[in-house]
Amino acid sequence: MQFNYSNPTQIYFGQQQIAAIAKAIPPHSNVLLVYGGGSIKNNGIYDQVAQALSDHQWQEFSGVESNPTVETLDKAVEIVKKDHITYLLAVGGGSVIDGSKYIAAASCYAGDGWDILTGKHKVKKAVPLGAVLTLPATGSESNKAAVVTKKATKDKLSFLSAHVQPQFAVLDPDAMKTLPERQLINGLVDAWVHVCEQYITKPAQGMVQDGFAEALLKNLKQLGDNFSNHDDDAWRANLMWSANQALNGLIGTGVPQDWATHMIGHELTALYGVDHARSLTIIQPSLLRNQIEFKRAKLEQMGINVFGLQPTTDLAERTIAEIEGFYLSLGVATRFTEHGGDKTQVIADILAQLESHGMLVLGENQSITLQEMQLILESAIG
Structure with a gap:
């Protein structure tokens, strides 16, 4: 490091x-x-x-x-x-x-x-x-x-x-007292994905960064699982501090970072007005499945240390399912179905925007090419 x-x-x-x-x-x-x-x-x-x-x-x-x-x-x-x-x-x-x-x-x-x-x-x-x-x-x-x-x-x-x-x-x-539930959920999910972008990459022996990231993910998972308590002072305070710590630069120092979910999600927001946080939950599970072989080790680590899963040969796949299940438990979609038009055209429009912005390869391994982006979008868009 x-x-x-x-x-x-x-x-x-x-x-x-x-x-x-x-x-x-x-x-x-x-x-x-x-x-x-x-x-x-x-x-x-x-x-x-x-x-x-x-x-x-x-x-x-x-x-x-x-x-x-x-x-x-x-x-x-x-x-x-x-x-x-x-x-x-x-x-x-x-x-x-x-x-x-x-x-x-x-x-x-x-x-x-x-x-x-x-x-x-x-x-x-x-x-x-x-x-x-x-x-x-x-x-x-x-x-x-x-x-x-x-x-x-x-x-x-x-x-x-x-x-x-x-x-x-x-x-x-x-x-935060008067915020609508939708905005609170968006904030929680946004912070969660921010941590993931700096954590679900590849092993880099960053013990402090990994440990802190896992603590934040467990905090956010607990807050999500106890969302019914969102009027509680401690619930609000812990979300506010967790979200701050998720992207103040600390957990990303000295370790690989991804941000491909954000780059693709931004186009979904810009073109179709999808809430920023919800554009991330639509893209991320499909992106993780597409890139699973590159991210398998960290997904397995997350499965054990964050979700408490037992080691199995399909641990990475089960971890992605847990992530997607967490979003769905909060009522947040993991597929985009409100485009009101031809799915092929939607994908073409998003890819054209990504290309125009120079986003030809994404991810910590530069392994997400436009071809892979198309596969991710085909999975993410219903």
Whole structure:
């Protein structure tokens, strides 16, 4: 193992921590509060944030979508540039935080912000930002990744930059109290797949990474099995912290990572509007079966250490069945059947998008070619 690891995000975890914003943001900052559809005005989060910002100069920008579009975000970029905003505060889930990362980077670039997503422009500077997490799922509140959609072309792309990693993040489990069950389930499943993308690869003798990943998977499995207790303070807190730890960079250091499920799933979301988390549950079981010989050792390890299965010759196959069964137990589909059209055309459209984005080979072994992607999609799409 050889790696460099740093996570500079200051975490304020627990109830009543939103007040920490007052000191976390420098006092003379000109702040832009960024949020989504307005639910934070109904659950008291907005009022708490406003109180914390009472000694700051600030204004707000709302309307960031659940899959943030560059068309919406560029309107915020104009405000940042025009009004000389010096600090961004993202209040929401991963989409709002991802969108704010784009705003932070694009506001310090004279060209078309979409250049950041296509790789034409490498981020060299960004407006500093902080986050108040309301939906645990992506870990975006303490990592350097963001995913943004271009609605006009149905492109969904990502970028990485240390310059957009939040300087601080408030994780108050009370912010989850009014979330619909569907969003809670999506968050749990998203975090689960994030761990899998860094764990179900190939043995790398990363004892700490594997052990921590297995602990997170067992936590998430227990939370899913006890979903009826989701109104409990401890349930909310443990989901919020597990989702954060799933993608703050730690369990992926020094070990192979996959992310093919995400790359293919992004196209399903961009083209057909499938919830991000549910695009992952549709793709992952079929992808694991397609790649089972490459992933057999880690699947067997997961079967024993996470699901408590006994060793057998078909242990890897049984582990995939357990993963799929976990999704189904939460009422989350593992096949895409709502396309309302020709299955062959759906597959062709997704493959065309993957090819146009340069996704010609995926996976930790670079063994998922376009031909294998087609086989995975044929299995995943009903």
